[in-house]
Amino acid sequence: MSPKSTKLHHRNLPLLLLQARERVISHFRPILNAHGITEQQWRIVRVLYEEPWLEPREIVELCRISSPSMAGVLARMQELGLVTRRRIDHDQRRVRVALTPRARAMAARMAPGIEATYRRIERRIGRPFSAHLQQLLDRLLATLETHGAGAAPEHHGGRARREPRRPATRTTGGQEL
Amino acid sequence: MSPKSTKLHHRNLPLLLLQARERVISHFRPILNAHGITEQQWRIVRVLYEEPWLEPREIVELCRISSPSMAGVLARMQELGLVTRRRIDHDQRRVRVALTPRARAMAARMAPGIEATYRRIERRIGRPFSAHLQQLLDRLLATLETHGAGAAPEHHGGRARREPRRPATRTTGGQEL
DNA sequence: GGTAATTCACTAACAGATTAGCAAACCGCT
DNA sequence: AGCGGTTTGCTAATCTGTTAGTGAATTACC
Numbered sequence: 071m072s073p074k075s076t077k078l079h080h081r082n083l084p085l086l087l088l089q090a091r092e093r094v095i096s097h098f099r100p101i102l103n104a105h106g107i108t109e110q111q112w113r114i115v116r117v118l119y120e121e122p123w124l125e126p127r128e129i130v131e132l133c134r135i136s137s138p139s140m141a142g143v144l145a146r147m148q149e150l151g152l153v154t155r156r157r158i159d160h161d162q163r164r165v166r167v168a169l170t171p172r173a174r175a176m177a178a179r180m181a182p183g184i185e186a187t188y189r190r191i192e193r194r195i196g197r198p199f200s201a202h203l204q205q206l207l208d209r210l211l212a213t214l215e216t217h218g219a220g221a222a223p224e225h226h227g228g229r230a231r232r233e234p235r236r237p238a239t240r241t242t243g244g245q246e247l
Numbered sequence: 248m249s250p251k252s253t254k255l256h257h258r259n260l261p262l263l264l265l266q267a268r269e270r271v272i273s274h275f276r277p278i279l280n281a282h283g284i285t286e287q288q289w290r291i292v293r294v295l296y297e298e299p300w301l302e303p304r305e306i307v308e309l310c311r312i313s314s315p316s317m318a319g320v321l322a323r324m325q326e327l328g329l330v331t332r333r334r335i336d337h338d339q340r341r342v343r344v345a346l347t348p349r350a351r352a353m354a355a356r357m358a359p360g361i362e363a364t365y366r367r368i369e370r371r372i373g374r375p376f377s378a379h380l381q382q383l384l385d386r387l388l389a390t391l392e393t394h395g396a397g398a399a400p401e402h403h404g405g406r407a408r409r410e411p412r413r414p415a416t417r418t419t420g421g422q423e424l
Numbered sequence: 425g426g427t428a429a430t431t432c433a434c435t436a437a438c439a440g441a442t443t444a445g446c447a448a449a450c451c452g453c454t
Numbered sequence: 455a456g457c458g459g460t461t462t463g464c465t466a467a468t469c470t471g472t473t474a475g476t477g478a479a480t481t482a483c484c
Binding site for chain 2: 431433434435436443
């Protein structure tokens, strides 16, 4: 069984990517901490900074934050007064998420530091190298598809086998969340 | 104030690296799930698979898992019968962590699938591209230093301002953890 | 040799990721 | 109108990341 060796020859690529990401983000973390927001919150602020408003599923896609996490993150951000959430009139499932003026002002205050940090990183690793790295990562994302995407949605028509929960009835009629 | 623009011109590089990592790891997740272990647990199994034993701080370094997380992860892995932990005789602070035979056998069973997945990924993105990407990431890690490393340890000589906790006295004398 | 500084592993509290699942709202069709 | 199927945002449970800080053991230094 030569093709079934029990040894691991390849490097741990996910770990390598994780290390790279942590190395880069370590330069930004002080800025985020100084403004009291988390990584994920900043990603959301950043995409909403460019658009008047977005829907949760769009933010999920743009920020790579899972839908279950998004619920908690947005709730906390609303609690902090960073975002507003309201139902879309013609479709009561959907929600419009927008930055508050306070969050928009905070993003404006953070932008110079963020940009300066990028320039510092580029000065360190070289602008061409930075561009090259981004190009390779883009190509990786374009070439390698997500495993399990496009697979069967696995419609679960079976009965629930868990103890029932509190229904948490949606505030029918109230636009505010 | 031309250098203090409130706009964000650079791409979100940490997000790009996160996307790349998630894309790659999505191909391995089914294997991990099938064997009932998490990403981090696999990283630990993998490094311990090559060495007879390691100390927690070494695993922290090799697997990029923070020290506080490591405590919980190792405790769960010990509970699952994947690792053993015992104090080092001549230094009661330090701990030796080793894989159990059971974990070693599991790693051996997983190895073929892991390797096959790497080969599949390389077939998709191209072996040269894969090598090139790894080279760039290595160079990034070699060039860009961690921000905040080597800074002042900030000796905290002040009084504790929190309510006292249960001391959780270390089992003085007992090697078993 | 005794005290201060450091190292090491750990706990606590909170935010977020992952997996599983679920109800309400919408849509297409009859 | 009514029904099956889909979309959307959400909850629950468990695990991990981050920050702050602690006790015990060891080391450095006078």
